[in-house]
Amino acid sequence: MPTAGGPTQKGQCAKRVSILDAAAEVFCREGFSGASIDEIAAEACVSRQTIYNHYREKETLFMAVVQDILDRTNAALFSILATFPKRADNLEDDLTAFAVRLNRNCICNQDGKFIQKLVETEGERYPELIKIWREQGPGKIDTALSALFARLAHAAPLEIDDLDLAARQFLALIKADMQMISLFGEAPTEEQLQTSARNAVKTFLRAYGKVKTEQASQKAGALGQPA
Amino acid sequence: MPTAGGPTQKGQCAKRVSILDAAAEVFCREGFSGASIDEIAAEACVSRQTIYNHYREKETLFMAVVQDILDRTNAALFSILATFPKRADNLEDDLTAFAVRLNRNCICNQDGKFIQKLVETEGERYPELIKIWREQGPGKIDTALSALFARLAHAAPLEIDDLDLAARQFLALIKADMQMISLFGEAPTEEQLQTSARNAVKTFLRAYGKVKTEQASQKAGALGQPA
DNA sequence: GACCGGTTGGACAATAGTGTCTAATTTGAC
């Protein structure tokens, strides 16, 4: 028996989760200054005092929310990076599926939008926010992708001079349509995710593919490519 | 004589400008809720009452700031779009120079960052913000670029199936490096602007160029492209 | 049933911000 008497730890934990979720929601909607503890308490169906019991002050709560979301995002990111394609066959399909997963579970989902918004709005005032974002969050996607492309370039007909640059451009293309869509608040549909990722990967492979696809070479041939 | 007596309209105008500049600064740094009128007044070297004389309430001031910056950005955007390359010779250089201008004077400058931040943070609460952003601001770059690429594709060896997509991807590539850089608060150096734009344009042209550059065809040939 | 930690609602002081009002002051045109 861990601690004798009182409500179970499961109850406490449930409260904590409830508070963190509500706080994330409100902080994201209203920003740090605009969010009030009362509003968070109401949304979490919890008394204000309970929040102050768990988190000493507003800033503590804020940091806990950020850390919580970064942990989740980090876990998702880790598992998704493990699915980066390693072989050349079906490269377009595999890369597209990878891009869809990245967008759906890391970048365009609730957590991803929250973190991005936070870094952008509160980054100036909480520099350590940017620090932990770079170390634990989506900030490290770039370098991770860079390494994965390096490995892939050995197995697949890719010609990549600057791996870091390619990784950044891959990400930029992946996110190109998404920011537009998610401005309207709603999450992108599965179909939007698919076509957007496919478009991005097609362009990326046209730019970095060593060997042209059959269609492309046919096109190029028909249009009179220099011998 | 417009109005007799009293401080000149030039004086009034100077105050207005001073207030708008300071308000933009503070709103951008603190967000709408976090910004206080007193802080803005101090930064503008103006009494609080003067602000209330010019702008009835905080929200009025906020909207005036947004409108002011959108006007400036719009003018800059208009004049830059007019410099979009029309001929095929020196396409890479011309597109690169265009991209640099776009980034330097519309997207990465103070105004551009402000508007982007604003739309992202206050867009949910002020939907009309998104509306005027789409109608008067950078939100319309996409469609404008799409039309320009359509025209360019007639004169240059570009093969663009989906013009809107190409425009979005061009912008995404253009901005790929910038967001990273401007997260740190400081404006990108001229050198960063140049290399970033050149990288983006190179990739874009590799993806959408009908005719390969000599280097590229040599490379492709040397590496055994299918006949 | 009694205990005990966590929870609740409400009262509370302290602080900060908005928007108004006023009297004194500055500014530039005449």
Added chain:
DNA sequence: GTCAAATTAGACACTATTGTCCAACCGGTC
């Protein structure tokens, strides 16, 4: 110098928010 509009500093009422304190109150565990 005079005048009128604009500006200023400060006081002010009002509201919202943070963070604390406390008595009452659950809900398991013994």
